[in-house]
Amino acid sequence: MPSSQPARGAHPGKLALRDQLTTARNRLAVVELGLFARALAGHLLATEEVRRAATVAAYVSIGTEPGTSWLFDGLVAAGKRVVLPVLLADGDLDWAAYDGGAGLAPARHGLLEPTSRRLGVDAIGTADAVVVPGLAVSPSGVRMGRGGGSYDRALGRVPVGTFTCVALYDDEVDRAVPVEPHDRAVTAAVTPSGLRRF
Template identity: 55%
Template sequence: MHDIGSKPALRAELLANRAELSVDVRSAAGRSIRDALLGVPELEMAGTVAAYASIGSEPETHGLLFALWKRGTYVILPRLLPDGDLDWASYEGPDSLVPGPFGLLEPTERARGVDAIASADVVLVPALAVDRTGVRLGRGGGSYDRVLARVSPAVLTVALVYEGELLDALPVEPHDRRVRAAVTPDSGLHLLGDAN
């Protein structure tokens, strides 16, 4: 059982666990998550999906981005602003990504503004862990708490995590924004909290 009182310690533990995963394991997890998400009705019907380009030890999203784009979904990806907020621009295939701050991959298309997220039908977010009430543990910068505050409660928001990162409880603070679902490689989509 994790000590849910210490976000920094929990982040360090989760990042250390991810660092031990091989490239093959991360790639396989990305394929499983891609396949699970592509079959979710909300994603099948979505006109616009907000997502992100995975980096480092995150579950791999590049195959998912390409599959959504190829089937005609309008995909928007974040650009990190100097104040830590996220702007959005369209994904136009793998060649439309360039290195950004902190090793992030960002779209080269014209920025659409921080409020572009409000037009998304589904929002996919990175997380180090998520609990069964929808509390999401990110890297601590607060970027996605700001993003999720701009998203309608009716929109499906999904955290992408590995097996073992869907926990019973996480520490929560007043500014934390919950997600409605999580997806894991082995067990697919989990509706969380009130979405259950």
């Protein structure tokens, strides 16, 4: 989730790593982004957790984030309900059902958000599988986002044992992510090369 500025007191190691990874992402070619998005969708749709899921919480990718449009198409074709985040003024995330690309509208920070009825901040806790954005993940599954804390708060509402997966590029896995008390771990990472479980 993009943030207009780094969080106050942000860890210097995280700031440097975010800058490095964002620069690398900005060098990706458009054709690569499309190929990577298709590969990510294939890996996720093949997981047992996603195949069994009735509801999947995900995110609308923007810019050079790992793409989600192929994933949405596959989930909808498989009869899954997809819920997507709506960024609130305090940085928390509300959720709303995905009703197709026409049901997405521009929002703050260059985001696209669903226009359907809001379900409340706790709706993420009803998802059977959760796919979140990030910039890196440690060997133990600690995810590093963009610094706004939105997804750490949201992941705190997900029941233990739920499949939670961060979508990344291959060189963003197994990074030395500085860990802070509010950081939430995920159970898996998906990259164009495959799925890694923690």
